[in-house]
Amino acid sequence: MKRTAPKTPSITVSDVARAANVSKATAARVLGGYGVVSDTIRADVMAAAKALDYRPNELARSMTTGRSGIIGVVVGDIENPFFSLAVRGISDAARAAGFNVILANSGERIDVEKAAVRLLIGKRVDGLIVTPSESRDISHLRDIHRSGRPLALLDRALPDLDVDTVTVDDRGIAMRATRILVDAGHRNIAYVTAVDAEGHEYRDLGQIYTSSVRERIDGFLTVCRDAGIDRPERYVRLGATSPAETRRVADAVLSGADRPTAILASDSVIALEIFKVIRQRGLRVPEDISLITFHDADWTSVTTPPITVIDQPVYALGKSVAELLIRRLKGDPRPAERLILPTSIFERGSVGPPSNAIVKRA
Amino acid sequence: MKRTAPKTPSITVSDVARAANVSKATAARVLGGYGVVSDTIRADVMAAAKALDYRPNELARSMTTGRSGIIGVVVGDIENPFFSLAVRGISDAARAAGFNVILANSGERIDVEKAAVRLLIGKRVDGLIVTPSESRDISHLRDIHRSGRPLALLDRALPDLDVDTVTVDDRGIAMRATRILVDAGHRNIAYVTAVDAEGHEYRDLGQIYTSSVRERIDGFLTVCRDAGIDRPERYVRLGATSPAETRRVADAVLSGADRPTAILASDSVIALEIFKVIRQRGLRVPEDISLITFHDADWTSVTTPPITVIDQPVYALGKSVAELLIRRLKGDPRPAERLILPTSIFERGSVGPPSNAIVKRA
DNA sequence: TTCTTCAAAGAGACCGGTCTCTTATTGATT
DNA sequence: AATCAATAAGAGACCGGTCTCTTTGAAGAA
Numbered sequence: 001m002k003r004t005a006p007k008t009p010s011i012t013v014s015d016v017a018r019a020a021n022v023s024k025a026t027a028a029r030v031l032g033g034y035g036v037v038s039d040t041i042r043a044d045v046m047a048a049a050k051a052l053d054y055r056p057n058e059l060a061r062s063m064t065t066g067r068s069g070i071i072g073v074v075v076g077d078i079e080n081p082f083f084s085l086a087v088r089g090i091s092d093a094a095r096a097a098g099f100n101v102i103l104a105n106s107g108e109r110i111d112v113e114k115a116a117v118r119l120l121i122g123k124r125v126d127g128l129i130v131t132p133s134e135s136r137d138i139s140h141l142r143d144i145h146r147s148g149r150p151l152a153l154l155d156r157a158l159p160d161l162d163v164d165t166v167t168v169d170d171r172g173i174a175m176r177a178t179r180i181l182v183d184a185g186h187r188n189i190a191y192v193t194a195v196d197a198e199g200h201e202y203r204d205l206g207q208i209y210t211s212s213v214r215e216r217i218d219g220f221l222t223v224c225r226d227a228g229i230d231r232p233e234r235y236v237r238l239g240a241t242s243p244a245e246t247r248r249v250a251d252a253v254l255s256g257a258d259r260p261t262a263i264l265a266s267d268s269v270i271a272l273e274i275f276k277v278i279r280q281r282g283l284r285v286p287e288d289i290s291l292i293t294f295h296d297a298d299w300t301s302v303t304t305p306p307i308t309v310i311d312q313p314v315y316a317l318g319k320s321v322a323e324l325l326i327r328r329l330k331g332d333p334r335p336a337e338r339l340i341l342p343t344s345i346f347e348r349g350s351v352g353p354p355s356n357a358i359v360k361r362a
Numbered sequence: 363m364k365r366t367a368p369k370t371p372s373i374t375v376s377d378v379a380r381a382a383n384v385s386k387a388t389a390a391r392v393l394g395g396y397g398v399v400s401d402t403i404r405a406d407v408m409a410a411a412k413a414l415d416y417r418p419n420e421l422a423r424s425m426t427t428g429r430s431g432i433i434g435v436v437v438g439d440i441e442n443p444f445f446s447l448a449v450r451g452i453s454d455a456a457r458a459a460g461f462n463v464i465l466a467n468s469g470e471r472i473d474v475e476k477a478a479v480r481l482l483i484g485k486r487v488d489g490l491i492v493t494p495s496e497s498r499d500i501s502h503l504r505d506i507h508r509s510g511r512p513l514a515l516l517d518r519a520l521p522d523l524d525v526d527t528v529t530v531d532d533r534g535i536a537m538r539a540t541r542i543l544v545d546a547g548h549r550n551i552a553y554v555t556a557v558d559a560e561g562h563e564y565r566d567l568g569q570i571y572t573s574s575v576r577e578r579i580d581g582f583l584t585v586c587r588d589a590g591i592d593r594p595e596r597y598v599r600l601g602a603t604s605p606a607e608t609r610r611v612a613d614a615v616l617s618g619a620d621r622p623t624a625i626l627a628s629d630s631v632i633a634l635e636i637f638k639v640i641r642q643r644g645l646r647v648p649e650d651i652s653l654i655t656f657h658d659a660d661w662t663s664v665t666t667p668p669i670t671v672i673d674q675p676v677y678a679l680g681k682s683v684a685e686l687l688i689r690r691l692k693g694d695p696r697p698a699e700r701l702i703l704p705t706s707i708f709e710r711g712s713v714g715p716p717s718n719a720i721v722k723r724a
Numbered sequence: 725t726t727c728t729t730c731a732a733a734g735a736g737a738c739c740g741g742t743c744t745c746t747t748a749t750t751g752a753t754t
Numbered sequence: 755a756a757t758c759a760a761t762a763a764g765a766g767a768c769c770g771g772t773c774t775c776t777t778t779g780a781a782g783a784a
Contacts, residue, residue, distance in 0.1 A: 010509070012770055023734045028772065035773085038732060053505075058484035059425050060770035063739050068421070078453075084446050091440075091467060100481060102464045105453060119462060122420035123432075143415075147372070275664055299661030302637055374740055385764045390742065397743085400762060422740035425769050 011054045020048035031056065062124060071099050071325065072120030072128045075154070076108040080269050082295050082314055083131070086154060089318025090129060097326045099126070108133045108194070108210075108241070114140045121147065127325045131155050134209040150328040154321045156211045157338065164324040166339040168312050170212045173343045174219030177264055177292050177310055180345070182227045185353045186262040186290060190235040190253050191220050192246070192274065193266035202236040213266060216294075220264060235260055246273035254281055254289075261354035262290035268297030268309075275303065286352030296346060305349030313341045373416045382410035393418060424486060433461050433687060434482030434490045437516070438470045442631050444657050444676055445493070448516060451680025452491060459688045461488070470495045470556070470572075470603070476502045483509065489687045493517050496571040512690040516683045518573045519700065526686040528701040530674050532574045535705045536581030539626055539654050539672055542707065544589045547715045548624040548652060552597040552615050553582050554608070554636065555628035564598040575628060578656075582626060597622055608635035616643055616651075623716035624652035630659030630671075637665065648714030658708060667711030675703045 017027035022041060029035035030045040031054065037045075048054075062068040071094050075083040087103065094101050102125065104116035113133050117140045120128060127150040132138060135158050144151045145163060153165040181189050193216075197207035208214040217236055224232030237253055240246035250273060253260065265271035271293030278289055285291050285305060292308045293300065300307040320339055379389035384403060391397035392407040393416065399407075410416075424430040433456050437445045449465065456463050464487065466478035475495050479502045482490060489512040494500060497520050506513045507525060515527040543551050555578075559569040570576040579598055586594030599615055602608035612635060615622065627633035633655030640651055647653050647667060654670045655662065662669040682701055 010770090013772095014770080024771095025735070025773085026733055028770095029733090032772070036732065041733080055480070055509075056484055057425075057486065057770055058481075059421055059430070059486045060739090061772075063419075063421050063425060063741090063770085064772040066739085079443075079446055079450050081441075081443070084441055088441050088467075100464075100466070102462075104462070105450075118417070119420075122418055124419060124421045147417075269660075272660055272664065279664070297661075298631075298634055299659075299664065302634065302641070302661065302665050304666035372740090375742095376740080386741095387743085387765075388763055390740095391763090394742070398762065403763080419740055422769090423742075425740085425771090426742040428769085 010057065011052045012057070013054075016045060016049045016052060016054050019052060020045045032061075066124075068124045068126055069099055070102050070123070070125045071322065072102050072104070072117075072123070072125035074104045074106055074113055074116045074120070074128065074130045076106055076131050076133055078103065078105050080267065081297050082267060082312070085314040086318035089315040089320075090154075090322040091318075093319045093322035093326065099326065099329075106131075106133055110134045110137055117141070117144060121149065125149070127151065127329050129154055129321055129325055132158060132211075135160075135211050135214075136209045150325055152321045152325040152328070155317060158211065162336045164321070164328060164337050164339075166317055166321040166324065166341065167212065168317070168341050168343045170215035171219040171222075173310050173312075173345070174216035174264070175223045176345055178220045178223035180308070180347070180351060181262045181264065181290060181292065182223060182229075184262075184290065184351055186260075187227075187229050187354070188235065188258065188260040189220075189224065189229075189232065189262045189264060190237060190260040191217060191264045191266070192237045192240050192249060192253065192270055193217070194240045194246075194270060195266075196239040196241060200239045202233055202238055204233075216266065240266075240270045240273070243269070243273050246270050247277055250274045250277040251281075254278065254283065260289070262292075262351070265291065265293040268293055268295040268300065271307065272297070272299065275307070285350050288355050290352055290354070291350040292345075301348065303350075307350045308348045309346050311344050311346050313343065316341055372419065373414045374419070375416075378407060378411045378414060378416050381414060382406045394423075428486075430486050430488055431461055432464050432485070432487045433684065434464050434466070434479075434485070434487035436466045436468055436475055436478045436482070436490065436492045438468055438493050438495055440465065440467050442629065443659050444629060444674070447676040448680035451677040451682075452516075452684040453680075455681045455684035455688065459685075461688065461691075468493075468495055472496045472499055479503070479506060483511065487511070489513065489691050491516055491683055491687055494520060494573075497522075497573050497576075498571045512687055514683045514687040514690070517679060520573065524698045526683070526690060526699050526701075528679055528683040528686065528703065529574065530679070530703050530705045532577035533581040533584075535672050535674075535707070536578040536626070537585045538707055540582045540585040542670070542709070542713060543624045543626065543652060543654065544585060544591075546624075546652065546713055548622075549589075549591050549716070550597065550620065550622040551582075551586065551591075551594065551624045551626060552599060552622040553579060553626045553628070554599045554602050554611060554615065554632055555579070556602045556608075556632060557628075558601040558603060562601045564595055564600055566595075578628065602628075602632045602635070605631070605635050608632050609639055612636045612639040613643075616640065616645070622651075624654075624713070627653065627655035630655055630657040630662065633669065634659070634661065637669070647712050650717050652713040652716070654707075654713060663710070665712075669712045670710045671708050673706050673708050675705065678703055 013028045013031055014024050017024045027045050029037050030042050073090055077083055091101050106113035106116055110133055128144055129152050131154045151163045155167055157165045157167050193213050195208055195210045195213045205214055221232050237249050240249045265274055283289055294310045296309045296311040300309050375390045375393055376386050379386045389407050391399050392404050435452055439445055453463050468475035468478055472495055490506055491514050493516045513525045517529055519527045519529050555575050557572045557575045567576055567580055583594050599611050602611045627636055645651055656672045658671045658673040662671050
């Protein structure tokens, strides 16, 4: 049964109605599953629909109902296992509630994020989940909120935006991780993050517009200072935005005269690259360099030594934020909720005492 | 400026037209960027649109134009780095051409895949990219094709379906990998795949409905047989569908009396789990077990030893299939193309000669 | 038998855009 | 000055559903 026509005009309710000898309204009632129809007519319409291979046009349906059944998700980087796992959590929760997910990547760039939000709103998604890449410019998020569409924030809170938010205690867990390093005797600890700032050099917290990372750096510096470490901020390194950039940053950190004895990596993608650079330079973990990273990525347990990690409940993070949003979509009037999920540390083998050479020099 | 109304009815073309004192048609011409309008009127309309904060309803737009600007993508498992990288390639190509991507996960289950396809067609995507989880039941894919919507296949070809397809030479590369193991002296080589079949035990190629995997197993068995290995199919293991299942399969393979001396893993997720099990059982790579896996996942280079991998051009795979589809969307009348991308093998440290104990017993 | 009541089916507006067709205005041509 | 063409704006149908309102018809009550 070959088709020569390149475009088969799709079968509509009217077509089915005509075939079944009923009015459009009646056919629509059967096909749309609403209203009251007698059993005989229903059977007729169904038969006609099957014969014609009718497929509802969800677009038209969405337009009249105002609901699309779609949740829009804007994440920083889908390739980062952190996000892909979170998205999995979102998808599972969404599917369970009968929603679908449309995904957009911001590449952690605010202009792309804005365009993505605009697009998703244009597509009339029922609600949005966003990992805001900046806390500075959130006008587009305000717009969503104001347009009456529910918005929920994932992994990054915005103090000024009172919407459902699911995060972890970034500051607290960064403090715990840093304390592990300090307790092991480290005094020269680097913090490496993908977040960048003007000038690419860290000066103060005010430069950091990604809330989760700001919290982490804050926790990191607090513990360092409490331990009497002098100017710990000189070891905060920004701009590990890609594997190549991360290698550059790692090389710079590891080749300097005052090489740190430990590194805290802000995510597993960065940590992996740092680990590679450490190896390439002939350094050993943890003898020469101790390493802790955020996110218990799957590879961290198979390296030699395995890496000590901060285990964020990533899947649950995604699942929870989706559930919160769906609750709102169903008309829950409760005030915005800010969920903070518990986090733990898996101590493995990548932390040891600082190497003597460096300790003596310091 | 607090809004008490929970639902702000959105601004339409008519609203803008009224505000600008022009007809709906004229406002639409300006806002939609088509037709001819004088500069003064254009400015008026734009000003009104800005003042009212007009946002086009893409749904309505799609409905009349018939184009949604969306490419639907159905993949097996978004969490698998193979797919997330391929999706990245698709997204990049799509964005470059002005298309957006809506993603659905099939979990490699044919019924979910069918539902996803139906949904995406309902949403009136302009075209679809699918990694068909089965070559047996492809009626839903035929339907897409017949409905006049372009379809392109990623990573898995279907001989019966004449559509644009991008794959690698799975059979050939599996042969090369197997030969590396055979040349190293191995005679007992296991092949572990996520694909499952009735009875969960491999009998013959006819059971395997995932084309890429069937090709690989075919290549694997061919080389084994050419090398005079007796009944190599007894080492083909199916059903490594999840980390837990993979552990079960790996345990079974490694604890049997005729433990293989080498394993070829069908993807990196499986390989990682197998690697963990090998370690847990106190075995060494490559002294006790040699290991090769499909897909150069990032972790494979940081293990000790690093893993020998089959490097599939995953990103390019996604990019190419998207480009093929987009070409078709733009009306390219050329016959369906079947692209086979080149693949290579990175020989690292996970292959060695078989351990004596086993060789003697065999 | 006539009137009421209610279920079931039909008619047609509507959602927010696009697009064709018609009308009005302007400038050029003879 | 009259005709014509070209340009700009307006009117309204249309896409494929949903949904309200109206009509129809048959059963039950008086």
